[in-house]
Amino acid sequence: MKLQDLASVRTGLVLSRKQSKELTDYRYPLINLRCIQQEGNIDLNKVDIYEARESLKKEYLSRQGDIVVRLTAPYTAVLIDDTTSGMVISSNFVVIRIEDKQLLPEYLFWLLNTQKMKHKIYENTTSNMLGAVKAKFLMEFELTLLPAEIQQKIGQINLLAKKERQLLKELSAEKEKLYSSLLDQAYKRAKKGK
Numbered sequence: 001m002k003l004q005d006l007a008s009v010r011t012g013l014v015l016s017r018k019q020s021k022e023l024t025d026y027r028y029p030l031i032n033l034r035c036i037q038q039e040g041n042i043d044l045n046k047v048d049i050y051e052a053r054e055s056l057k058k059e060y061l062s063r064q065g066d067i068v069v070r071l072t073a074p075y076t077a078v079l080i081d082d083t084t085s086g087m088v089i090s091s092n093f094v095v096i097r098i099e100d101k102q103l104l105p106e107y108l109f110w111l112l113n114t115q116k117m118k119h120k121i122y123e124n125t126t127s128n129m130l131g132a133v134k135a136k137f138l139m140e141f142e143l144t145l146l147p148a149e150i151q152q153k154i155g156q157i158n159l160l161a162k163k164e165r166q167l168l169k170e171l172s173a174e175k176e177k178l179y180s181s182l183l184d185q186a187y188k189r190a191k192k193g194k
């Protein structure tokens with residue numbers, strides 16, 4: 001079954017069409033290439049603010065359950081949750097909105113981030129220097145629908161593993177700070193003792 005049979009697949013907003021050159025009352029957080037992390041997260045600290053000339057249609061804003069895919073390498077897909085909904089999706093991305101309940105967003109998120117899928121995307125990129133993938137490739141992507149229970153298990157295991165990797169990364173950063181602080185204190189004490 002093709003992805004377009006189960007979901008709407010479209011590129012995001014061409015920002016220049018609705019952008020204001022000055023501050024407005026229509027300010028939106030903007031998903032940009034810098035804030036998409038290779039692990040499939042959105043770094044909220046790197047999100048830009050988009051000043052629109054008018055109120056934007058909901059189709060241009062992320063919704064919980066959407067999958068946003070970079071059109072350029074590394075073609076990372078992110079799953080929109082409650083912390084990342086309501087953000088402007090630019091034309092640097094494709095947004096996939098599942099319309100058929102047979103396909104679970106968590107499962108599709110996992111599938112799009114597999115090495116096998118990324119390899120398929122690399123094989124189907126345009127030959128320009130950016131190596132962009134076209135939304136049409138994703139629309140015509142053939143997938144086998146697994147039973148909902150299996151999709152749910154795969155999706156949940158993937159999300160748990162992703163959360164664990166993120167926690168381990170944070171723990172590692174905190175331990176580095178601790179070790180650095182302990183070493184600095186030991187050095188200072190040793191210097192005073194001389």
